[in-house]
Amino acid sequence: MASVARRQSEIDAPSSPVVHFDVGAPLHLACQQDLAPFSVAYETYGTLNAAKSNAILICHALTADQYVATRHPITGKPGWWDIMVGPGKPIDTERFYVICSNVLGGCMGSTGPASINPKTSAPYGLGFPVITIGDIVEAQARLIDYLGIDQLFAVIGGSMGGMQVLEWASRFKDRVFAAVPIATTAWHSSQNIAFHEVGRQAVMADPDWAGGDYYATGKVPRNGLAVARMAAHITYLSEEALHQKFGRSLQDRSAVTFSFSADFQVESYLRHQGSTFVDRFDANSYLYITRAMDYFDMREGRGSVLADAFRGTQTRFCVVSFTSDWLYPTRESRRIVRALNAVAADVSFVEIESDKGHDAFLLDEPTFHATVRGFLNAAALKRGLGS
Amino acid sequence: MNAPVRSRQIANEKAPRVDHILIAEMVEPGARVLDVGCGDGDLLQLLSERRGVDGRGVELQRDKVNACVARGLSVIQGDADRDLDDYPDQAFDYVILSLTIQATRQPKIVLENLLRIGRRAIVSFPNFGHWRVRASLLMGGRMPVTDNLPDLWYLTPNAHLCTIRDFADLCERVDATVERAVAFNDYERRLPIKWSLSMQNLFGEKAVFLLHNSKRSKS
Numbered sequence A: 001m002a003s004v005a006r007r008q009s010e011i012d013a014p015s016s017p018v019v020h021f022d023v024g025a026p027l028h029l030a031c032q033q034d035l036a037p038f039s040v041a042y043e044t045y046g047t048l049n050a051a052k053s054n055a056i057l058i059c060h061a062l063t064a065d066q067y068v069a070t071r072h073p074i075t076g077k078p079g080w081w082d083i084m085v086g087p088g089k090p091i092d093t094e095r096f097y098v099i100c101s102n103v104l105g106g107c108m109g110s111t112g113p114a115s116i117n118p119k120t121s122a123p124y125g126l127g128f129p130v131i132t133i134g135d136i137v138e139a140q141a142r143l144i145d146y147l148g149i150d151q152l153f154a155v156i157g158g159s160m161g162g163m164q165v166l167e168w169a170s171r172f173k174d175r176v177f178a179a180v181p182i183a184t185t186a187w188h189s190s191q192n193i194a195f196h197e198v199g200r201q202a203v204m205a206d207p208d209w210a211g212g213d214y215y216a217t218g219k220v221p222r223n224g225l226a227v228a229r230m231a232a233h234i235t236y237l238s239e240e241a242l243h244q245k246f247g248r249s250l251q252d253r254s255a256v257t258f259s260f261s262a263d264f265q266v267e268s269y270l271r272h273q274g275s276t277f278v279d280r281f282d283a284n285s286y287l288y289i290t291r292a293m294d295y296f297d298m299r300e301g302r303g304s305v306l307a308d309a310f311r312g313t314q315t316r317f318c319v320v321s322f323t324s325d326w327l328y329p330t331r332e333s334r335r336i337v338r339a340l341n342a343v344a345a346d347v348s349f350v351e352i353e354s355d356k357g358h359d360a361f362l363l364d365e366p367t368f369h370a371t372v373r374g375f376l377n378a379a380a381l382k383r384g385l386g387s
Numbered sequence B: 001m002n003a004p005v006r007s008r009q010i011a012n013e014k015a016p017r018v019d020h021i022l023i024a025e026m027v028e029p030g031a032r033v034l035d036v037g038c039g040d041g042d043l044l045q046l047l048s049e050r051r052g053v054d055g056r057g058v059e060l061q062r063d064k065v066n067a068c069v070a071r072g073l074s075v076i077q078g079d080a081d082r083d084l085d086d087y088p089d090q091a092f093d094y095v096i097l098s099l100t101i102q103a104t105r106q107p108k109i110v111l112e113n114l115l116r117i118g119r120r121a122i123v124s125f126p127n128f129g130h131w132r133v134r135a136s137l138l139m140g141g142r143m144p145v146t147d148n149l150p151d152l153w154y155l156t157p158n159a160h161l162c163t164i165r166d167f168a169d170l171c172e173r174v175d176a177t178v179e180r181a182v183a184f185n186d187y188e189r190r191l192p193i194k195w196s197l198s199m200q201n202l203f204g205e206k207a208v209f210l211l212h213n214s215k216r217s218k219s
Helices: A002-012 A133-146 A160-171 A190-205 A207-212 A222-236 A239-246 A265-280 A283-295 A330-342 A357-362 A366-382 B002-013 B018-026 B042-051 B062-070 B080-086 B107-117 B131-140 B164-173 B197-203 B214-218
Strands: A018-021 A038-045 A055-059 A097-101 A152-158 A176-182 A316-322 A346-352 B032-036 B054-059 B074-077 B092-098 B118-126 B176-184 B206-213
Touching (some): A018 A133, A038 A133, A055 A133, A055 A160, A097 A133, A176 A366, A190 A283, A207 A222, A207 A283, A222 A357, A316 A357, A330 B080, A366 B062, B018 B042, B018 B118, B018 B206, B054 B062, B054 B080, B092 B107, B107 B118, B107 B164, B107 B206, B164 B197
Parallel strands (some): A152 A176, A176 A316, B032 B054, B032 B092, B054 B074
Antiparallel strands (some): A018 A038
């Protein structure tokens, strides 16, 4: 229970800076509701240059947060993209000013379902409006305005982060010099939605979820959220990665027990993934953010023509996919590239050979890192940022 | 960080390919260029350094695409046979196919696409009408293995080899006007322009054609 209290304090008063937007500056959401007041929590690294031309916004994936290269205040683990962001690393904080914010609806200091609703003085719970990737990006844009930055040098992100990158490039065409959407898609497929629905149903089937009002009970839907995480985690790996990591190896025993305890290493691993996730993530946030991803479809309102989302773009794109990613496979990235070609955009596209599945973008993949480094260096030259 | 930079410097020190130099001469400074089958990006780099072009590339092999992007070039992993359909009409000033057309499955469709996507197209190819090739077939009775065609017949990526005469024919069929055609001999020297097509076809080891769509220029 200590961890529940600790997480709540990260929601109300995070370890990172927070910018508060008061009732006078509501966020107009896609669902036609206004959200006010609201907060965006963020971390920054490096130094913004005098021209304010070296800022990189990193957009995080579903279950990550603003602690991209900072030790996590709850788990104590290194930042989720520590391998990528830092001095001398592919996203070099000695050259670039790196910003990463917790998404709207998140639970690490940005306003979400676990935040206090000023109208009721109780957590929003299911009273929080349903948000979209577009809303998330609008909230980020407010943060970028607040930081006084007109044009971001680059917007980078993988998975749901990649959706935000595409949304940024489409919504704010002259505010994004370069864009790196990684292992992502321009719309959520029916299979993607199906996996998310399994996770949401697991959360909502847990009696401790209490119709979304578990905050007052001192309990959280641990089991449901852990199952959701376990199911999702399988989609982040590849069959090959699972096989190499675990095969059919048994966990701390030499024979099967003829029971439903975690005989196999893979079972024990998934249970661990599930339980550690529960300690750091809010169940309702999980529902809201997966919903935002399911609603994501860049063709919407454009007569089903994806290319129209990018018409007139001057942004330099670098689209990246991984061979073993079956959550957002290469064909989804190719679709984005085709749309960009159709509007004669400046686009690079690389499919990285990897057996690590969707999670490859978070892991040590030297070719991928060389791609991002090379692309950013070349874009920096074009932007007039000396090496 | 240091290792790739060093290897790039070494790559830059090697002399540019002669057909690349010629292509660079044909391209107007500052033009928008698409290099189909761009390999490691040597031509794109040359065009960018010498002509200040806004260059893009398409390359089939993943590791080569990666090398290009890592050296700062805008390159897409893709297939000339399949992916050119995605490009809009006249999106580029020049579309270049350098020593690649012989490896495509549908050279005619690829060429038509080049003429549609670019205001001009530049195509270089190994000449199968070269005397060495002819001699190899005539005397040895075997498929030729030369500097230009280094692979054995069962290992070669080349699916559609042609001669200079054949290519000139294809240009007519797809309504392409030949603005310039240059052939190189075995010593990578340009053959005299006044030579007849037959002579170019006999002594040219490879050729570079600068084309545009004749229908479009009339309309």
